[in-house]
Amino acid sequence: MSKIQFLDTTLRDGEQSPGVNLNRFEKLEIARQLEALGVDIIEAGFAASSEGDFLGVQEIARQIRSVSISSLSRAKDSDIRTAWDALKKAAEPRLHIFLATSDIHMKHKLNLTRSEVLETAKHCVQLAKSFFPKVQISAEDACRSDRAFLAEFVETAIQAGADVINIPDTVGYINPSEYYDLFKFLQENVPSYDKAIFSCHCHDDLGMAVANSLAAIQAGVEQVECTVNGIGERAGNAALEEIAVALHIREDVYRKNTNLRLHEITKTSELVSRLTGMVVQKNKAIVGSNAFAHESGIHQDGVLKEPTTYEIIPPALIGLSTNSLVLGKHSGRHAFTDRLNGLGYEFSTEIINEAFIQFKALTDKKKDITDEDLMRIISKWSDKEVLK
Numbered sequence: 439m440s441k442i443q444f445l446d447t448t449l450r451d452g453e454q455s456p457g458v459n460l461n462r463f464e465k466l467e468i469a470r471q472l473e474a475l476g477v478d479i480i481e482a483g484f485a486a487s488s489e490g491d492f493l494g495v496q497e498i499a500r501q502i503r504s505v506s507i508s509s510l511s512r513a514k515d516s517d518i519r520t521a522w523d524a525l526k527k528a529a530e531p532r533l534h535i536f537l538a539t540s541d542i543h544m545k546h547k548l549n550l551t552r553s554e555v556l557e558t559a560k561h562c563v564q565l566a567k568s569f570f571p572k573v574q575i576s577a578e579d580a581c582r583s584d585r586a587f588l589a590e591f592v593e594t595a596i597q598a599g600a601d602v603i604n605i606p607d608t609v610g611y612i613n614p615s616e617y618y619d620l621f622k623f624l625q626e627n628v629p630s631y632d633k634a635i636f637s638c639h640c641h642d643d644l645g646m647a648v649a650n651s652l653a654a655i656q657a658g659v660e661q662v663e664c665t666v667n668g669i670g671e672r673a674g675n676a677a678l679e680e681i682a683v684a685l686h687i688r689e690d691v692y693r694k695n696t697n698l699r700l701h702e703i704t705k706t707s708e709l710v711s712r713l714t715g716m717v718v719q720k721n722k723a724i725v726g727s728n729a730f731a732h733e734s735g736i737h738q739d740g741v742l743k744e745p746t747t748y749e750i751i752p753p754a755l756i757g758l759s760t761n762s763l764v765l766g767k768h769s770g771r772h773a774f775t776d777r778l779n780g781l782g783y784e785f786s787t788e789i790i791n792e793a794f795i796q797f798k799a800l801t802d803k804k805k806d807i808t809d810e811d812l813m814r815i816i817s818k819w820s821d822k823e824v825l826k
């Protein structure tokens with residue numbers, strides 16, 4: 439099985455989430471945890487964008503030694519030189535240049551013709567290669583670009599020395615089958631395709647970022663870009679934890695390895711949520727607080743008999759100690775008895791039956807039933823009639 443490299447951009451694209459602003463100490467703390475998680479590349483920031491970002495990238499490059507550290511850069515000589523200043527002490531520095539290739543961006547944003555964009559790409563990659571051992575270029579807004587021109591752009595960048603070619607869905611527009619086809623098109627129409635590593639980078643505007651990333655992996659890309667908890671510009675980026683766990687659980691389909699230590703996922707998610715102030719929605723896949731919680735009585739009964747009945751992911755895989763059976767109006771007798779046992783009580787069937795009626799009555803008035811509620815219900819028996 440071949441390996442997928444994870445480029446984590448929580449500290450760059452993730453930090454561009456509206457309302458998020460990390461200082462360099464917080465960035466370093468997250469970078470250390472990303473290193474523990476086992477990501478291959480950390481995009482630490484955009485060195486030329488501000489003094490704070492420069493210092494953050496520089497500090498991470500000095501301290502994190504087992505991961506390649508990258509900075510984003512516009513296709514400008516000054517940005518490339520500033521990024522090199524920030525990254526030159528890194529164990530494996532890399533540069534990530536972005537340059538738009540869609541007609542909309544070239545016309546309205548860059549005010550450049552197609553041939554000027556090709557010239558700029560060639561010049562910037564060559565300049566970057568004179569400093570950096572690894573250079574990545576992104577064809578910004580690639581998914582709304584003219585395909586023939588995109589292929590020409592990619593070929594030019596590879597000829598100029600680019601090591602990694604990123605084909606981002608900058609605006610979250612494409613769907614999985616189109617994204618798959620786009621990579622197949624490039625494989626057939628870029629003569630030097632095999633000389634570079636291809637990368638995907640997806641946004642979630644239409645809720646397809648993770649599905650698109652997995653489609654790109656099926657089309658043969660070797661690098662995936664994502665953020666912890668899926669934070670990022672607008673609706674966010676593809677969520678690292680969702681891609682990682684999907685690759686693991688559906689290894690039968692994807693047939694790929696990673697260097698990730700999946701049991702660090704929960705810890706990483708909690709740290710990023712706490713430091714960014716971006717609360718993880720309860721029903722979020724993998725890391726939401728309800729992701730391993732069962733409430734329906736039929737499900738709880740099944741999970742108590744055999745977890746795999748309703749759980750495709752073992753909680754321990756991502757570093758959670760256990761699933762949780764939420765006691766509420768949908769819970770059955772099995773989960774109720776199991777919780778009482780967990781609290782140290784074993785009652786006769788007669789008492790269980792009576793206590794269960796009282797429990798059900800309480801669930802009509804109260805959504806979640808706590809251990810204190812249970813203790814109150816069983817208090818009249820718990821002192822004297824505990825059967826050992």
Ligand SMILES: [Zn+2]
Nearest residue numbers: 451608639641
């Ligand atoms: Zn992005």
